[in-house]
Amino acid sequence: MKEKQNSAKITAQTATGQEEGETLILGIETSCDETSASVVADGRRILSNVVSSQVELHARYGGVVPEIASRHHLALINSIIDDALDEAGLKFSDLRAIAVSHGPGLVGALLVGVATAKALSYALRLPLVAVNHLEAHLYANYLNGAPLTYPAVILIVSGGHTELLLIEKAGTITSLGRTRDDAAGEAFDKVARVLELGYPGGPLIDKLAREGDPAAIKFPRSWLEEESRYDFSFSGLKTAVVNHLYHARRRDEEINIPDLVASFQEALIDVLVEKTVSAALDHQALSVMIAGGVAANSRLRARLKERLTKKIPSAPLHIPPLELCTDNAAMIAAAAYPLYRQGKFAPLDLNAHPGLGIGARR
Amino acid sequence: MTLNIKKTHSERLMPLLDQMLTESGIEREQLGAVAAAAGPGSFTGLRIGISTARALAQALKIPALPVCTLEALAEAVPTPGALICPLLDARRNQAYTALYKRSAEPPFKLETLIAPAALALDELIDSLSGFDQPIIFLGEGLQTYAPALAEKLPANRAVLAPAPFRLCKASLVALCGLRQLQENPQAGYLEMMPHYLRRPEAERLADERLGGSK
Ligand SMILES: [Zn+2]
Numbered sequence: 001m002k003e004k005q006n007s008a009k010i011t012a013q014t015a016t017g018q019e020e021g022e023t024l025i026l027g028i029e030t031s032c033d034e035t036s037a038s039v040v041a042d043g044r045r046i047l048s049n050v051v052s053s054q055v056e057l058h059a060r061y062g063g064v065v066p067e068i069a070s071r072h073h074l075a076l077i078n079s080i081i082d083d084a085l086d087e088a089g090l091k092f093s094d095l096r097a098i099a100v101s102h103g104p105g106l107v108g109a110l111l112v113g114v115a116t117a118k119a120l121s122y123a124l125r126l127p128l129v130a131v132n133h134l135e136a137h138l139y140a141n142y143l144n145g146a147p148l149t150y151p152a153v154i155l156i157v158s159g160g161h162t163e164l165l166l167i168e169k170a171g172t173i174t175s176l177g178r179t180r181d182d183a184a185g186e187a188f189d190k191v192a193r194v195l196e197l198g199y200p201g202g203p204l205i206d207k208l209a210r211e212g213d214p215a216a217i218k219f220p221r222s223w224l225e226e227e228s229r230y231d232f233s234f235s236g237l238k239t240a241v242v243n244h245l246y247h248a249r250r251r252d253e254e255i256n257i258p259d260l261v262a263s264f265q266e267a268l269i270d271v272l273v274e275k276t277v278s279a280a281l282d283h284q285a286l287s288v289m290i291a292g293g294v295a296a297n298s299r300l301r302a303r304l305k306e307r308l309t310k311k312i313p314s315a316p317l318h319i320p321p322l323e324l325c326t327d328n329a330a331m332i333a334a335a336a337y338p339l340y341r342q343g344k345f346a347p348l349d350l351n352a353h354p355g356l357g358i359g360a361r362r
Numbered sequence: 363m364t365l366n367i368k369k370t371h372s373e374r375l376m377p378l379l380d381q382m383l384t385e386s387g388i389e390r391e392q393l394g395a396v397a398a399a400a401g402p403g404s405f406t407g408l409r410i411g412i413s414t415a416r417a418l419a420q421a422l423k424i425p426a427l428p429v430c431t432l433e434a435l436a437e438a439v440p441t442p443g444a445l446i447c448p449l450l451d452a453r454r455n456q457a458y459t460a461l462y463k464r465s466a467e468p469p470f471k472l473e474t475l476i477a478p479a480a481l482a483l484d485e486l487i488d489s490l491s492g493f494d495q496p497i498i499f500l501g502e503g504l505q506t507y508a509p510a511l512a513e514k515l516p517a518n519r520a521v522l523a524p525a526p527f528r529l530c531k532a533s534l535v536a537l538c539g540l541r542q543l544q545e546n547p548q549a550g551y552l553e554m555m556p557h558y559l560r561r562p563e564a565e566r567l568a569d570e571r572l573g574g575s576k
Contacts, residue, residue, distance in 0.1 A: 060568060067405065067562035074409050078416050078551055092421060108406050111372055115413035118376045123390055123421035348376040 024090065025097045025340060026081070026120075027333030030073040030113035031105025031133045032160050033057075033064045037077070037084035038329035039095070043337025044142055047088035049330040050080050051323070055200060062193040063186070064159065070108035077116050084329070098126050099336030101133040102346075103356030105160065110352035118348060129336035130346035132356055133327075134163055135173055137291040139334035140320035148318060149286040155276045157300075158292030158326070159185030159200065162272075164230045164279055165358060171338070175358035176279050177230025184268060184294050187234040191241050191264055195257060205261045206297050212262030214299075217244060219267035223274075230275055237267055265299060273303045277311050289318040295325045371410045379414075393422055395549075397539020399530060400428030401557040402450060402458035402478060408556040419551035426551040427539040432478050434534040435501045436462040438527055442470050445495055447486075449503030456480045457503045458559060461490065480559055483507055487514050496520070500527045 022041040029036040038049040054072050058064045085091065100117035103110055121128035137156050141148055148154075153176075154165040162179035182190065185202055192201025197208070219240050222233045241264050248255050280288050288308060294300065305317050324330065339345075383390060398415035401408045412428070419426035435448035443466040450458040461476035476489055490497060499511060500523035508522050542549065 061564055065562060065564040068564065070405070070409060071558070071562065074413055074416075075555065077413070078420050081420070108409065111406060112409055112413050114372065115375070115410045116417040119414040119417035120421050122376055122380065123418050125390075348380060349373040351370060351372045 023096045023337065023340065024088075024094055025099050025129070025333040025336050026084065026095050027131075027329035027331070027336060028077070028081070028098070028100045028113045028117050029133070029327055029329040029332045030077060030109050030116075031101050031103070032109060032327055033069050034327040035073050035076045035080055036327065036329035036332075037081040038333050039084055039088040039090060040143070040330055040333035040337070043139070043334045044145075046143055046330045047090070048084045048086075049323070049328055050083045050087065051326075051328050052076050052080055053326075059199045062199050063189055064106070066106045066108050069106060070112060073109055073112040077112060081116075081120075092120075092124050095124070095126055097121075097129050097336060097340050097345075098124070099129040099131050099332050099340075101136060101332050102130045102350060103133060103353030105133055105352075105354060107352050107354040110354065114350060114352045118350060122348065127340065127345040128348075128350065129339050129344070130350055131332045131335045131339070132358070133332070134161060134165075134356075134358060136331040136335035138165065138167070138173075138289060139331045140291050140324035140328075141289055141318050143324055143330055143334050144318075144320045146318055148289060151283050151285050152287045152289060153276060153280045153283060153285040153315075154289045154291065155272065155295075156292045157184040157272060157290065157294035159183055159189065159202075159294075161292060162232045162234075163358075164275060166279065166283055166285075168283070173358055177228065177232065177275070179232040179234065180224075181233055181235040182238065184232070184234060184272065185292070187238055187268060188265075188294070190238050191261070194242055194245065195261070197257075197261075200293075202294055202297060205265055206299065208258050209262035209265045209299065210258075212256065212258030212260070214262040214266035216256065216259035217263035219244075219263055221267055221271050223271070230279055232271060232275070234268060237264065265297075269297070269300050269303055272300060273307050276304060277307050280308065280312050280315055285312070285315045287318060288315050289320075291320060291325045293326045295319060296322050371407050375410060375414055390418075391422065393418070393424060395419075395425040395427060395539065395543050396422075397427040397429050397535050397542070398554070399431045399434060399532075399535050400555070401431055402452065402480070402559040403431050405556070405558060408558070412554060412556050416551040416554050419554070425543055425547065425549040426554040427542045427546075427549050428554045428557070429535045429538040429542065430460075430478060430557060431530050431535075432458065432460045432501070433462065433472060433474075434538050435530050436460075436464075436472055437534045437538055438500065438531070439464060439498055440470070442466045443495075445475075445493055445497045446472075447490070447497050447499050448501040449499060449507055450501050451503045451506045452480045452560075456482050457486065457507055459486055459503070461493075461497075478557065478559060483510050483514070487511075490515075498523060501530070502528050504528055 033054040036051040039047040098121040156163045162184045164176040188201035398411045432448040436446040444464045452458045460478040462472045
């Protein structure tokens with residue numbers, strides 16, 4: 001079953017050839033709607049990073065359908081692994097370890113990657129390294145050649161996560177807060193669906209909002225109570241947009257879509273930016289990073305940069321290139337490298353953990 | 363080796379494979395082909411089995427053979443001329459089922475009379491009414507459907523297999539795989555896919571909303 005024509009393939013910064021003494025790790029990523037395999041040398045140098053996105057398959061549903069995602073991961077994963085080896089000019093026997101993200105994510109989707117990685121590692125007699133998908137996102141920066149200085153505050157925003165992380169020093173990662181309901185990308189998708197703009201909502205709203213007035217409509221900002229000031233909640237904002245539309249339609253008012261989406265986007269970004277900046281201030285961060293698909297949002301990038309420069313000029317903002325911001329297997333292989341060095345290998349009964357938290361190792 | 367216990371397939375499958383090879387003194391590199399039950403069955407369960415088999419075949423560079431779960435069940439009945447109807451619970455008041463006939467002549471192959479499908483019990487009984495010899499029912503679906511079968515079919519027509527014949531055994535899957543290998547020695551891992559028999563629910567509902575159009 002060849003289904004690759006359904007999906008765009010991206011290859012990021014491919015270097016060629018293996019250098020003497022390097023540790024080559026094959027990474028596998030199937031936690032949501034990206035099927036990906038990558039070979040990374042010493043956790044830093046990408047030899048190949050093949051990503052197949054299922055975005056178009058899920059477009060008609062306005063969001064990721066888990067069963068459809070799982071089926072396509074299985075249809076594609078092995079040929080993507082072959083492609084990742086081919087592009088790097090390598091054979092299985094050149095590898096030192098197999099790495100896989102085992103959570104968090106969609107359980108059925110994760111299971112395809114986990115079962116594949118376990119069978120490969122067993123058949124090839126290579127160690128298996130289990131990687132936390134969320135923690136792996138911050139390795140996009142190592143791959144980008146710009147290591148973070150600590151303490152670092154990291155905001156991961158995508159269709160699957162809204163998570164604020166703190167790295168106090170190398171190897172100690174903690175979660176400061178996360179969304180209680182929708183992920184930021186999900187909120188974009190839902191609003192786009194209500195307005196019948198298409199899917200995925202993020203890029204469409206980003207573009208439309210540039211023609212609108214972000215101050216046109218006052219939508220609520222959910223700051224939450226002091227004890228959970230780094231948590232997020234976007235479902236109220238989505239409801240406010242729906243209510244606004246409903247009332248405008250009932251009063252037969254003309255709806256200015258660019259103003260509406262610009263105001264929605266501003267409310268969401270205000271919260272993301274202010275919470276990230278105050279986390280950076282509270283923890284005296286020396287660097288700040290954003291990752292995830294929503295990191296591509298032009299308004300978020302600009303506003304975060306502007307606020308950081310003003311409030312805490314000593315902390316530079318790191319934004320990896322988009323192909324490393326979104327889900328990819330290179331970050332999995334990179335995150336596996338320190339675990340490989342410490343001999344932290346996963347057993348053959350490794351399972352998928354859809355709700356895997358930060359700092360949790362199984 | 364066949365285990366039927368609570369721990370998830372994901373956790374059990376690889377340790378079981380390892381234990382089986384260790385106990386039989388076989389190195390993984392010695393395997394000549396890998397067969398897996400391709401379904402019908404639970405979507406997630408099938409994907410764990412097929413993902414594992416595909417990756418083993420890919421790494422060991424050996425053929426990969428997707429075996430129909432229903433056919434593997436029917437393989438357990440060697441009687442020449444027998445009519446065999448495997449049943450698996452497909453939920454939503456349906457069974458994954460098929461009808462096979464063990465040929466009366468050598469080499470006593472299985473012949474497919476009703477192709478694998480998800481059928482309501484009444485539909486199944488309807489399509490079985492044309493056959494006038496006793497039918498052997500087996501498979502885990504008997505747990506759900508045995509009482510209804512006993513009620514709706516005359517006692518001289520339905521043979522309900524005892525419990526040991528109800529589970530799909532990996533050895534039967536391997537046997538079917540071996541047969542497939544003789545017919546298709548090049549069977550590759552990229553072609554090995556589950557036989558879901560059903561579309562994803564979301565896809566079905568979306569098509570219904572759009573009046574059956576794709
Ligand atoms: Zn992610």
